[in-house]
Amino acid sequence: MNEITTIGIDLAKSVFQLHGIDAEARVLLRRQLRRSQMPEFFQRQSPCLIGMEACASAHYWARELTILGHDVRLMQPSYVKAYVKRGKTDAADAAAICEAVSRPSMRFVPVKSENTQALLMTHKAREFLVRQQTRIVSASC
Numbered sequence: 001m002n003e004i005t006t007i008g009i010d011l012a013k014s015v016f017q018l019h020g021i022d023a024e025a026r027v028l029l030r031r032q033l034r035r036s037q038m039p040e041f042f043q044r045q046s047p048c049l050i051g052m053e054a055c056a057s058a059h060y061w062a063r064e065l066t067i068l069g070h071d072v073r074l075m076q077p078s079y080v081k082a083y084v085k086r087g088k089t090d091a092a093d094a095a096a097i098c099e100a101v102s103r104p105s106m107r108f109v110p111v112k113s114e115n116t117q118a119l120l121m122t123h124k125a126r127e128f129l130v131r132q133q134t135r136i137v138s139a140s141c
Contacts, residue, residue, distance in 0.1 A: 051101025
């Protein structure tokens with residue numbers, strides 16, 4: 001029986017698209033999962049390489065899936081875009097992510113810890129408030 005070695009995940013708000021291949025690059029998995037189904041699915045899945053486009057929720061899922069023994073790698077969306085073969089659909093994006101993560105020349109984004117993400121969020125909120133304050137001061141002149 002063939003075993004899934006690489007999975008590409010296209011993250012969305014509530015439904016995620018998965019695309020999995022074996023060592024010979026044969027497609028073994030094409031399915032959607034709800035957010036609540038993700039932990040259970042990946043607990044049953046044997047450890048494999050998982051690719052995702054880097055975003056705030058990708059860092060969360062990378063931490064969770066790493067705990068389950070998977071090798072999770074995040075990529076910049078602009079790097080993955082070159083691997084999309086057909087129209088902009090979640091399934092096509094998941095297939096492109098799956099292909100991109102297995103490329104030896106691909107550059108990956110380090111997974112941020114929960115504390116790092118919280119600190120960055122604080123900095124972004126402060127930056128927003130300073131921008132708002134500057135606009136208000138400039139408007140009153």
